[in-house]
Amino acid sequence: MYPLAFYGFNRVGSKRLSVCALLATTSFLSCSAAADGIAGQLGTGQSDFGGVGIMQTPSARMNPLGEMSVSFSRTAPYRRYNVFFQPTEWFEGGFRYVEVENRQSALFDRNLDKGFDAKLRLLDETRYWPQLAVGARDIGGTTLFGAEYLVASKRWYDLDFTAGFGWGYLGNASDIDSPLGWLADRFDDRSESSGAGGGELNTGQFFAGPAAFFGGIEYQTPWNPLILQLEYEGNNYSDEPQGNNQAQDSRFNAGARLAISDNAELHAGWQRGNTAMAGITFNLNLAGLSQVKNDPRPLPLGAEPQADWATVSQVLNDNAGMQVERISRRGDSITVTAQPEQFRSLAQSEGRANRILHAQADNSIDSFRFDWQERGLPLRESVHNREQFAQAATSADLEYAYRYGIYAQASLGNSAGETLYEAPAQRFSWQLGPQIDQNFGGPDGYLYRLKAVLSGEYQTDPNGWFSGSLAWTLLDNLDNYEYIADSNLPRVRTFIGDYLTESSLGIEHLQYTRTAKLSDNVYAMGYGGLLEMMYAGVGSEVLYRPFDAPWAFGADVNWVRQREFEQRFELRDYSTWTGHFNAYLETGIEDVLAKVSVGRYLAGDFGATLDFSREFDSGVRIGAWGTWTDAGDDFGEGNFDKGLYLAMPLDAFFTFSSRERATIRWQPLTRDGGARLNRQYELYDLTQERDMGNYWKDYDRMWR
Known part of the structure; x- marks a missing residue:
């Protein structure tokens, strides 16, 4: 837990912030922090299994960096719950739970199977070459839906074409014998055993056994929120897990995706020639999360000085987000020993603090130093030239000299000099x-x-x-x-x-x-x-x-x-x-x-x-x-x-x-x-x- x-x-003791306990889920539905969404765009839809694809099959496409997609789909007798991430531009990974509706679990009310997926982009799309990717579904564990694949995708105006071939669950139609059998005997036949304990990798299955072709087309309609799909899958449903074989009237599937917001879309289709599919996807770009801030404005450069250094310490806390331990003076420099409390960026805290100190210090002070600590541990010291900061704050043309005049060094934790303020220890x-x-x-x-x-x-x-x-x-x-x-x-x-x-x-x-x-x-x-x-x-x-x-x-x-x-x-x-x-x-x-x-x-x-x-x-x-x-x-x-x-x-x-x-x-x-x-x-x-x-x-x- x-x-x-x-x-x-x-x-x-000052008020911090209130956080909704359901933040992680409701943010998918409504959150001004989210960047422009990808719902309704070609090559970004989640397959029934999760991960970028068409319906039952994957594509070579990758979502934007940092994208997280949470999706649900139902194609009887399977319900699929998927969470997928794009941690790099060339790698997609995620996990799913498949609920088998017509099979009972020996221990639980629902028959659930979990699985990990991974997809690696091999080539970027160019004018003449398609995007190419290799991937695997349901890695390790029971591998009930285990599959591997090599797939290519190519965009042409409002059409996105995908073609590939797969092994395992994606290749049960067995269109061809093992395409890798010439490399080693182990690729000739696919192991029937799996990690029955739920935590083992069965490498004997990887890219082994016969394979089948799959592919599809997505069409961006003139009505932008709607994308139509046509798919040819490599599974014939004659070797389903748990003896749960399904009738298949056609290997062609037809479907559609409809964006209902920037970050959410509905998907529906007709699969196997006899079964309806419906689902929903929520997207959130983790790399692009941001929010307009309503923090107190930085003090103006020419602000009035505070009554004393104890008051300066409180202003540094309230406006610059630093818990001050000590303010001291040595020669022509003032040092603030503090712990960061509010802003994720120390540069932001230091910029605000420079304004406060500039208003307070007499003309003999030439530099401001920030001795950053955490729980009493000296971490680093940043040094700013006072005059260069003041000039950069009033003219962008003078910022270059200030920026490259800042330097940092390891903190020694022994800021000597005259103590102007020291916080109570307890x-x-x-x-x-x-x-x-x-x-x-x-x-x-x-x-x-x-x-x-x-x-x-x-x-x-x-x-x-x-x-x-x-x-x-x-x-x-x-x-x-x-x-x-x-x-x-x-x-x-x-x-x-x-x-x-x-x-x-x-x-x-x-x-x-x-x-x-x-x-x-x-x-x-x-x-x-x-x-x-x-x-x-x-x-x-x-x-x-x-x-x-x-x-x-x-x-x-x-x-x-x-x-x-x-x-x-x-x-x-x-x-x-x-x-x-x-x-x-x-x-x-x-x-x-x-x-x-x-x-x-x-x-x-x-x-x-x-x-x-x-x-x-x-x-x-x-x-x-x-x-x-x-x-x-x-x-x-x-x-x-x-x-x-x-x-x-x-x-x-x-x-x-x-x-x-x-x-x-x-x-x-x-x-x-x-x-x-x-x-x-x-x-x-x-x-x-x-x-x-x-x-x-x-x-x-x-x-x-």
Whole structure:
């Protein structure tokens, strides 16, 4: 179960923002943050299976960078629920659930099969050459609808042509023998076995066995919202999963797509020559999310000075979005030591702060310095020339000298000089508001828990703080949760149903955390208490992160003991050591961050987790992870675990700026294998401003 959204108050007690718990779904229907949509455009429609295609077949087309498409379609006896992403211009990926209406599940009310898809663009379309792509459906697991394909698409005026051939489910018509049989014997016949455990890759099926041709045409009608479709599919429905063969009167399918808004479209058709299809798609471009802001305007350059430096500190908080720890003067320079609180771009905070300091400082001050910290950890220092800033603020012709006069360096955390203002060391803050925990992707369907959460924090000094949260369940459907992943591993996560239903009021976490900078590039953190819903204990983390380097590595170690289901202070008998060595790399490829963690998991199994994620300019981060351990079949279903996540910046949806995010996660099952401790804070996240990568990209925000 994972948090989706919340609202409350920030550390200094000022009102922050209210977030609708259903934001992630309603934004598809109506959201001024969304960019111009793709509904009703040639080559952008979602197939019945999800992913860009016609109806039953894929095309070589890719959606715009950052596009997310959520779709539903029904062609009896199948209902398909699809979520697909375009994380790069050349790769499409997503997952689906297929509900088989006329077959019963041995364990659940509905017969659901999950599947992953991937499509890779091989060639761009040119004047003479089509776009070419290769892909696979229903990768791993049961592979009931597993298929691979090679497909080409070519645009001609208002027509978009697609042709290809597929294996597996897309090639059941068997028009030709294995086209790859000459490469190796394994391609001659397609393996009938699959990852019956639900978590295995059956590479013996890939591009093996006979193949069939498929293709189609889309026509953009003179009425722009309407697109007509004609398709020839490669499946003859004589070898359907679960012995569920269907009559087919024709391999030709006809259909249409109708845009009902910029981001939503209906689709309908007649398939197999005897069966109706209907569906709907919602699109949202994650890379283009933005919202016009109603933040306080930056102070004018010639504003009146404040009464004292304590008042300046408050104005810096209110207008520049920085929590000031100290303001000091040394020679001809003023240094503000602060923690970013409101704006995602430090350039925007610094530009606003420059105006405030320019109005306050006497004529002997030549430069402004910003010593950025997070939880007492010095991260970096930015230096601005006062005169050049003032000139650039009044004339765009003088901006060049100012821009290239800004420089940044690693913060030493020891801003010396005369103290003009210092914030009190001890601070208390709290927040109260609704929060929704949700989990979808398991065989028991969508689980949710709406709760009221009271959170508080007491800062003992810049490097240490107590934090805690108390949750009261208001509404849930957790009675639907069923534990099915029997294994020989200790039940370290599969008691989730007991934790969520045993008590309506519980302490979600209560701990003390302390940070330290051990050397110029080494950071450390220690913590202890009720660390999460299920575990109490103590732990520590160390991180080596050079300034503005694309890589970092560290380690964490934790001793934990399982908490009682009531989520008070009582503990259960199970205890263990868990920890990992962690490596991070900004790959430089499509802004992808790679993270590898190797170590011991909560159930005592050893293994590794590989995580890839990408952050768009909008601040949205999309990622996927997989975990492999020595638990083997004891995982309970398959031999590895996997999941997807989407971190949405609230800044993209509201008219005032925020550094907060709402995270949505998808994980097929709650398992005991590969389970990690859900730590409240991680050093890599706390030291993000150590990276200068986005500073120059966001430079234009200096003037907002």
